[in-house]
Amino acid sequence: MATGNQVINYARQFLGESSARFSDWYYGSQKYRAWAWCNVFVSYVLQHCGVNFQKTAYVPAAESWMDSHYKWVKMSEAQPGDVIIFCWSGEGNNSGRGSRDHIGFLIANNGNGTFTTIEGNTSGSRVAIRTRSAKNIRKIFRPTYDGASAPSTPAPAPAPAPQVSNKGLGLYTVTAPLNCRSGAGTGFPVIRTYPAGTPIRVLKIENNFGYSSGAGGWLCMDFLRPQSGTASAPAVSSSGRPLGMYHVNAAGGLNVRSGPGTGYRRVNFLKNGTPLRILKVSGDWGYSKGAGGWVHLGYCRRG
Structure with a gap:
């Protein structure tokens, strides 16, 4: 298994690359290179370095998996190779608040409220090194690396009261x-x-x-x-994605298409925050009768 620094060094070799290598690996096809791929990049790097990580293209799913398998570390204890969930709403500061918009690797804590990162699907839809503000960091996770030091104390729980x-x-x-x-x-x-x-x-x-x-x-x-008979168990699709209520989680809004893929014509457009009920799922796409078609669930949040 690699160390955090080795993972960063491995990721650096892809600087400037577009989605082709990563999306083709994830989907097994060249058809999906236009889809969001920041999480696919993280999956690719960690799995090729032998680090345990859920292979997924969906940032909320990645965060849920890391909640159970990685440590949520304090901002002051963040190290190279830690995985960051970003929120563009500005509620972050490693509090667990805000939307789940993006994902990448930490290179360095700059000590002035900013962090140097390496990310996919950024800076013209390429792999690039970025400088991010603490307010845009929702959570920082520590993968199980060789020689990784555990945080001295647990990270703070999210501020909202338990539901x-x-x-x-x-x-x-x-x-x-x-x-x-x-x-x-x-x-x-x-x-x-x-x-x-x-x-x-x-x-x-x-x-x-x-x-x-x-x-x-x-x-x-x-x-x-x-298991069978469990009260009020949430409905899930055959692909494993839950059915039910979602909200659009994309600052620029979201296209609704006539079928489950970008090759289908656009039939509607939804503003950020629009609620929609997903009735069926095909891959990463969900059908909403109210929206009049199919939306990519990578740009929607549950609830």
């Missing part, structure tokens, strides 16, 4: 190796890790973490699959 819910309680199955923590968030210590296939009974939910007395702690709900 308690009784929905979706019941029996679940772990879908991937999953950390069980002493509290409802990634800032709490890991008690143990449960393998895929482990049955879990969820008794309450806070901040997208479910508590199980049998497991002895809290587990991220994104990696638990509801």
Whole structure:
């Protein structure tokens, strides 16, 4: 496995490249080079360096996976090779607030409220080194690198008060190796890790973490699959993406197309923040009757 500095050095060799190498690797086709690929770049680099990371093109999915598998580190303890989730709304400062808009690697903390990063799908849709403000950093994660030092103290929990819910309680199955923590968030210590296939009974939910007395702690709900009969389990598509309510999460708005792909004609346009109900999913595209067609879910957020 690589170190953080080795990952950065590997990523640097792609400076100036467009999406072709990364999108062709991810999709197995040249058809999708126009799609957003910042997360594909991160997936490509980490997997080619032998670092455990979910292969995904969807930034919110990557953050959910890292919440359960990586450490959320303090801004002052960030190191080269850490993975950053960006929010363009300016609510960041590593607080966990704001939208999930972009992803990249940290090169350096400049010590003046700015950070040097290397990212894909930026600066003319290419791999480039950027300088980012702390206000645009939603979360900083520490992958499991060789020789990586753990943060001395847990990162702060998100500022909003916990949202308690009784929905979706019941029996679940772990879908991937999953950390069980002493509290409802990634800032709490890991008690143990449960393998895929482990049955879990969820008794309450806070901040997208479910508590199980049998497991002895809290587990991220994104990696638990509801078993038959679980109350109010969220509907999911055959591709694994949840159906239901979304909001457009793109500052420039979002095209609605007549079919699930950029090759289909544009039939509508939605402003940032527009709510829409997704009724079916094909790959990374969701169909909304209210919107009149298909939208790319990489530019939408749940809820």
